[in-house]
Amino acid sequence: MPTVSSEELAAAAGVNSAKLRKDFSYLGSYGTRGVGYDVEYLVYQISRELGLTQDWPVVIVGIGNLGAALANYGGFASRGFRVAALLDADTALAGRLVAGLPVRHIDELETIVADNQVSIGVIATPAGAAQEVTDRLVAAGVTSILNFAPTVLSVPDGVDVRKVDLSIELQILAFHEQRKAGDDRPEPDGDVPAVMPA
Amino acid sequence: MPTVSSEELAAAAGVNSAKLRKDFSYLGSYGTRGVGYDVEYLVYQISRELGLTQDWPVVIVGIGNLGAALANYGGFASRGFRVAALLDADTALAGRLVAGLPVRHIDELETIVADNQVSIGVIATPAGAAQEVTDRLVAAGVTSILNFAPTVLSVPDGVDVRKVDLSIELQILAFHEQRKAGDDRPEPDGDVPAVMPA
DNA sequence: CCATCTTTGTGCACGCGTTCACAAAGACAT
């Protein structure tokens, strides 16, 4: 039986082995003292706890540059996500195949969500349409939204929203970049704090 | 002079006002007791500290579905980022205009990075090419990388990498989704922990 | 069956970020 110790896993992940064991302990006692963890069983338990053993249908709304790129992304299917439908308001797009799926009109949203029991929606529309699309998704029964539009969405309690914003990612990089440059070239005026958390 | 209090800002941001004041204090004492913060001056100081007052040239490598979508993203320029060049290995793409910029061949990478003092690179190539592209970017002088390819990149010390992974965003949503569903339908067998950190 | 050896599971202590609470600062009115 192939096994792995918390020490090996911790080294591979670059974390402390005690933290790893404590995290695993929240899922139950799946290890064998003196031996380690049964790899296959551990993978299954973690997958189950993370929700990877079930199939999650998702809809993508807004099949423009970004929406099409997302639809083509293979990492989707390989992690248990199935694209139930691609939706767009543009009637000229309707029926066109993107990543092997036909683009359907936004007015089919309610039917598609209900028929496929979709609980996760991806928004790749322009910012101006994002709130309206969100409201329709929520009304149709979607309770998790991944938002790529640069807007803050308001949703009722019980609905989760995650926002992906390229600008913020770049700003974080730029911030560290500035600090790297500043280390050997301190600001001449004293308005920069002497100490600041990293 | 338009001002704002830490209490107002905290309410708007949904955080504790003391935390907000302490955070601001790391940038210096820009507030006036009994009044609040001068909005314009505060915005400038925060912008400067975050590196938003300077112009950051970036290169995007891999102008496929995703790379083109990123190049078209307007949020780039509005936050002080300037796309210095679009690079791709496909010679058929060379010269084609994407978002108003010509696609240039990957072999121009070193020259472009040096000429424009590019310190930030965005990788949107297939996973198989990402490490090779990274190595060339780093060798050319890039010290911050935003990676969209589903691979872990290895870089020397001093180089920052941020990874954007749609699958993980969806997995986080799916995890919470599963917990929502599980609240009213507890698992019959006892292998689910009674308590677990949110 | 007992001894030994490895590795888990976890109590406890430490450190850091968050929050409380208040003295000091400064605006503004009288």
Place this chain on the structure above:
DNA sequence: ATGTCTTTGTGAACGCGTGCACAAAGATGG
């Protein structure tokens, strides 16, 4: 000027996640 009132800036307490350290579990060999 002096007093009052608002809001900052920060010392101190609190809470939580991380890491240490070790007893208990269980495999393995004699």
